[in-house]
Amino acid sequence: MSHKIAVMAGDGIGREVMPEGLRVLKIAAERFGIALDFKHFDFASCDYYREHGKMLPDDWRDTLGGFDALFYGAVGWPDTVPDHVSLWGSLLQFRRGFDQYINLRPCRSMPGIKSPLADRQPGDIDFYVVRENTEGEYSSIGGRMFEGTEREVVIQETVMSRIGIDRVLKYAFELAARRPRHKLTSATKSNGISITMPYWDERVAAMARTYPDVTVDKFHIDILAANFVLHPDWFDVVVGSNLFGDILSDLGPACTGTIGVAPSANINPEGHFPSLFEPVHGSAPDIAGRGIANPIGQIWSGAMMLEHLGHEDAGRAIVDAIEAVLAAGPQQAPLTPDLKGKGSTEALGKAIAEKLAG
Amino acid sequence: MSHKIAVMAGDGIGREVMPEGLRVLKIAAERFGIALDFKHFDFASCDYYREHGKMLPDDWRDTLGGFDALFYGAVGWPDTVPDHVSLWGSLLQFRRGFDQYINLRPCRSMPGIKSPLADRQPGDIDFYVVRENTEGEYSSIGGRMFEGTEREVVIQETVMSRIGIDRVLKYAFELAARRPRHKLTSATKSNGISITMPYWDERVAAMARTYPDVTVDKFHIDILAANFVLHPDWFDVVVGSNLFGDILSDLGPACTGTIGVAPSANINPEGHFPSLFEPVHGSAPDIAGRGIANPIGQIWSGAMMLEHLGHEDAGRAIVDAIEAVLAAGPQQAPLTPDLKGKGSTEALGKAIAEKLAG
Ligand SMILES: CC(C)[C@H](C(=O)O)[C@@H](O)C(=O)O
Ligand SMILES: CC(C)[C@H](C(=O)O)[C@@H](O)C(=O)O
Numbered sequence: 001m002s003h004k005i006a007v008m009a010g011d012g013i014g015r016e017v018m019p020e021g022l023r024v025l026k027i028a029a030e031r032f033g034i035a036l037d038f039k040h041f042d043f044a045s046c047d048y049y050r051e052h053g054k055m056l057p058d059d060w061r062d063t064l065g066g067f068d069a070l071f072y073g074a075v076g077w078p079d080t081v082p083d084h085v086s087l088w089g090s091l092l093q094f095r096r097g098f099d100q101y102i103n104l105r106p107c108r109s110m111p112g113i114k115s116p117l118a119d120r121q122p123g124d125i126d127f128y129v130v131r132e133n134t135e136g137e138y139s140s141i142g143g144r145m146f147e148g149t150e151r152e153v154v155i156q157e158t159v160m161s162r163i164g165i166d167r168v169l170k171y172a173f174e175l176a177a178r179r180p181r182h183k184l185t186s187a188t189k190s191n192g193i194s195i196t197m198p199y200w201d202e203r204v205a206a207m208a209r210t211y212p213d214v215t216v217d218k219f220h221i222d223i224l225a226a227n228f229v230l231h232p233d234w235f236d237v238v239v240g241s242n243l244f245g246d247i248l249s250d251l252g253p254a255c256t257g258t259i260g261v262a263p264s265a266n267i268n269p270e271g272h273f274p275s276l277f278e279p280v281h282g283s284a285p286d287i288a289g290r291g292i293a294n295p296i297g298q299i300w301s302g303a304m305m306l307e308h309l310g311h312e313d314a315g316r317a318i319v320d321a322i323e324a325v326l327a328a329g330p331q332q333a334p335l336t337p338d339l340k341g342k343g344s345t346e347a348l349g350k351a352i353a354e355k356l357a358g
Numbered sequence: 359m360s361h362k363i364a365v366m367a368g369d370g371i372g373r374e375v376m377p378e379g380l381r382v383l384k385i386a387a388e389r390f391g392i393a394l395d396f397k398h399f400d401f402a403s404c405d406y407y408r409e410h411g412k413m414l415p416d417d418w419r420d421t422l423g424g425f426d427a428l429f430y431g432a433v434g435w436p437d438t439v440p441d442h443v444s445l446w447g448s449l450l451q452f453r454r455g456f457d458q459y460i461n462l463r464p465c466r467s468m469p470g471i472k473s474p475l476a477d478r479q480p481g482d483i484d485f486y487v488v489r490e491n492t493e494g495e496y497s498s499i500g501g502r503m504f505e506g507t508e509r510e511v512v513i514q515e516t517v518m519s520r521i522g523i524d525r526v527l528k529y530a531f532e533l534a535a536r537r538p539r540h541k542l543t544s545a546t547k548s549n550g551i552s553i554t555m556p557y558w559d560e561r562v563a564a565m566a567r568t569y570p571d572v573t574v575d576k577f578h579i580d581i582l583a584a585n586f587v588l589h590p591d592w593f594d595v596v597v598g599s600n601l602f603g604d605i606l607s608d609l610g611p612a613c614t615g616t617i618g619v620a621p622s623a624n625i626n627p628e629g630h631f632p633s634l635f636e637p638v639h640g641s642a643p644d645i646a647g648r649g650i651a652n653p654i655g656q657i658w659s660g661a662m663m664l665e666h667l668g669h670e671d672a673g674r675a676i677v678d679a680i681e682a683v684l685a686a687g688p689q690q691a692p693l694t695p696d697l698k699g700k701g702s703t704e705a706l707g708k709a710i711a712e713k714l715a716g
Binding site for chain 1: 581587
């Protein structure tokens with residue numbers, strides 16, 4: 001039985017890194033005897049928007065709903081389509097429409113990638129950010145009043161539900177319980193945001209009672225962000241709301257130096273809908289079209305996808321291949337310019353594919 | 359004519375660092391011929407709450423409204439009073455009640471304080487975070503429904519007004535215009551938070567047209583936080599909403615290593631109400647009572663207060679004295695344990711006061 005994968009390259013460097021993601025997945029499929037069935041779509045891109053006046057066809061739920069996973073590049077081309085239009089019309093639709101309520105991002109130092117933090121070596125930083133991915137601060141409720149006048153006011157509601165909070169906490173507690181350090185950190189701001197965040201804290205405290213083996217702590221988001229810089233070794237699994245998780249899952253990879261190569265998974269854990277895998281980086285209009293984008297985020301996202309589909313060994317092998325090529329360094333391996341090498345997107349993708357093929 | 363200063367030490371280490379803040383202010387007053395008239399209050403502390411069931415007396419507006427400035431220590435004692443009660447009952451009341459709509463925090467590397475970032479030297483990082491301090495995400499509008507059931511939901515509104523946004527932007531543009539690099543960075547999240555943040559962006563764009571000499575850029579908060587770590591030298595003045603400013607003004611000092619010594623000002627620029635000056639650090643229950651808290655945040659806040667009151671030379675002299683003592687290092691100066699020294703709170707305060715006295 002083959003896994004059906006919907007491929008959407010998106011915009012900008014998304015189109016350049018996607019072929020490398022697919023190249024490596026195909027090698028993994030061969031080596032581990034996995035049947036992958038790819039189907040390509042041109043929607044969920046700003047080019048599609050220019051032609052059709054929308055980011056997705058109206059029947060996108062039916063078109064994509066039957067796939068086992070979505071493999072996405074990067075979306076956004078702000079010169080022609082404002083970000084809140086392109087993102088809300090694609091990625092954020094998928095997350096909600098397919099109830100991908102977990103956003104999972106590893107923050108792990110990688111060999112050959114220097115952390116911007118002093119005295120941090122590969123191995124020092126290794127944690128996950130688990131982000132609520134469907135509600136919270138990313139609501140679409142609210143509006144504007146007294147438009148165009150001095151009295152103009154905008155209001156937007158943050159909406160958190162017990163169901164929404166409890167399910168992301170459960171995922172995070174389970175993940176922490178499986179990790180060696182059994183540690184969960186909750187991001188809050190209950191001292192300032194006085195209605196939603198105290199409720200978040202309550203739910204964390206309630207669930208902590210049912211996981212006595214997991215050590216739980218919490219920090220307000222301001223000092224938590226500071227502690228990512230000051231004490232990144234403190235963290236094992238960090239859980240946060242949609243906005244706090246968004247911030248922390250960029251800041252974490254920044255602290256490891258891996259922001260250009262970090263992957264992410266948007267997961268519907270029950271498998272009622274396809275989950276989506278995409279690099280953390282965006283479409284990078286500034287370097288798009290030059291063939292120098294780093295494809296590792298896309299390739300690593302492919303590894304997370306294989307793990308999600310039940311092929312942990314194949315996922316692990318891809319990450320090992322990435323690490324081996326990174327460890328070889330810019331002299332021995334065709335690393336891209338962001339990694340101080342002279343390699344192209346394609347050359348780096350091929351090097352990882354070859355390493356994986358063995 | 360003397361400046362009337364209301365002194366509130368607050369909780370925990372607030373009570374230990376406040377005497378040192380006052381010690382240094384008194385020396386500055388002598389040296390520069392400034393008349394300062396201090397009056398002490400025990401409210402705005404959790405001890406007061408325990409006795410009176412509230413953080414502030416009912417007539418606090420009248421009691422404090424006639425002062426020229428408020429000099430605050432640190433507030434919070436979560437073991438007995440939940441943070442959202444103590445903070446909303448004191449600091450956040452002052453900010454709103456006295457319309458202190460600017461929160462200003464320098465992020466500056468200091469001699470003798472090592473940045474946790476690799477390869478960053480004193481002088482490399484020098485910017486201000488200007489935070490909106492009265493509206494935005496810190497609203498008190500919202501509530502809870504279906505309490506105690508599976509359907510439970512909490513809602514909190516973010517409220518931004520044109521007046522509220524424009525006045526903080528104006529302050530930030532003016533500050534950027536006065537600084538050598540003329541650069542302003544706006545923190546946004548208009549790609550995800552689709553109602554309030556696009557409006558924020560609009561107001562920034564509108565005001566940018568009236569400040570042609572200021573270079574303006576914007577980043578989404580996730581990548582902006584990452585760039586604080588990756589490229590702290592990019593920034594000159596950074597402006598953000600109440601929540602984004604809160605996060606960035608902890609993260610910035612963390613990147614310079616100065617989080618334990620950073621000051622902040624809560625300003626009502628028109629002077630209709632007293633402005634408030636307080637260290638960035640909190641009440642630190644873990645080290646309270648031991649006489650080892652670092653008093654520099656309190657002392658530096660005093661310097662910001664004197665500048666605000668029109669005594670720039672005196673403020674500058676205090677900062678010079680702080681820098682001189684820090685530069686002397688833990689062998690020569692009685693630095694506190696957080697700075698790898700063996701000095702007490704009092705000894706460090708005295709050393710700075712002596713340096714200032716000349
Ligand atoms: C204590 C808390 C309410 C406060 C805030 O979030 O404003 C603090 O973090 C600060 O930045 O002054
Ligand atoms: C592009 C944007 C809407 C998105 C988000 O904020 O969720 C991105 O930053 C991410 O983290 O995937």
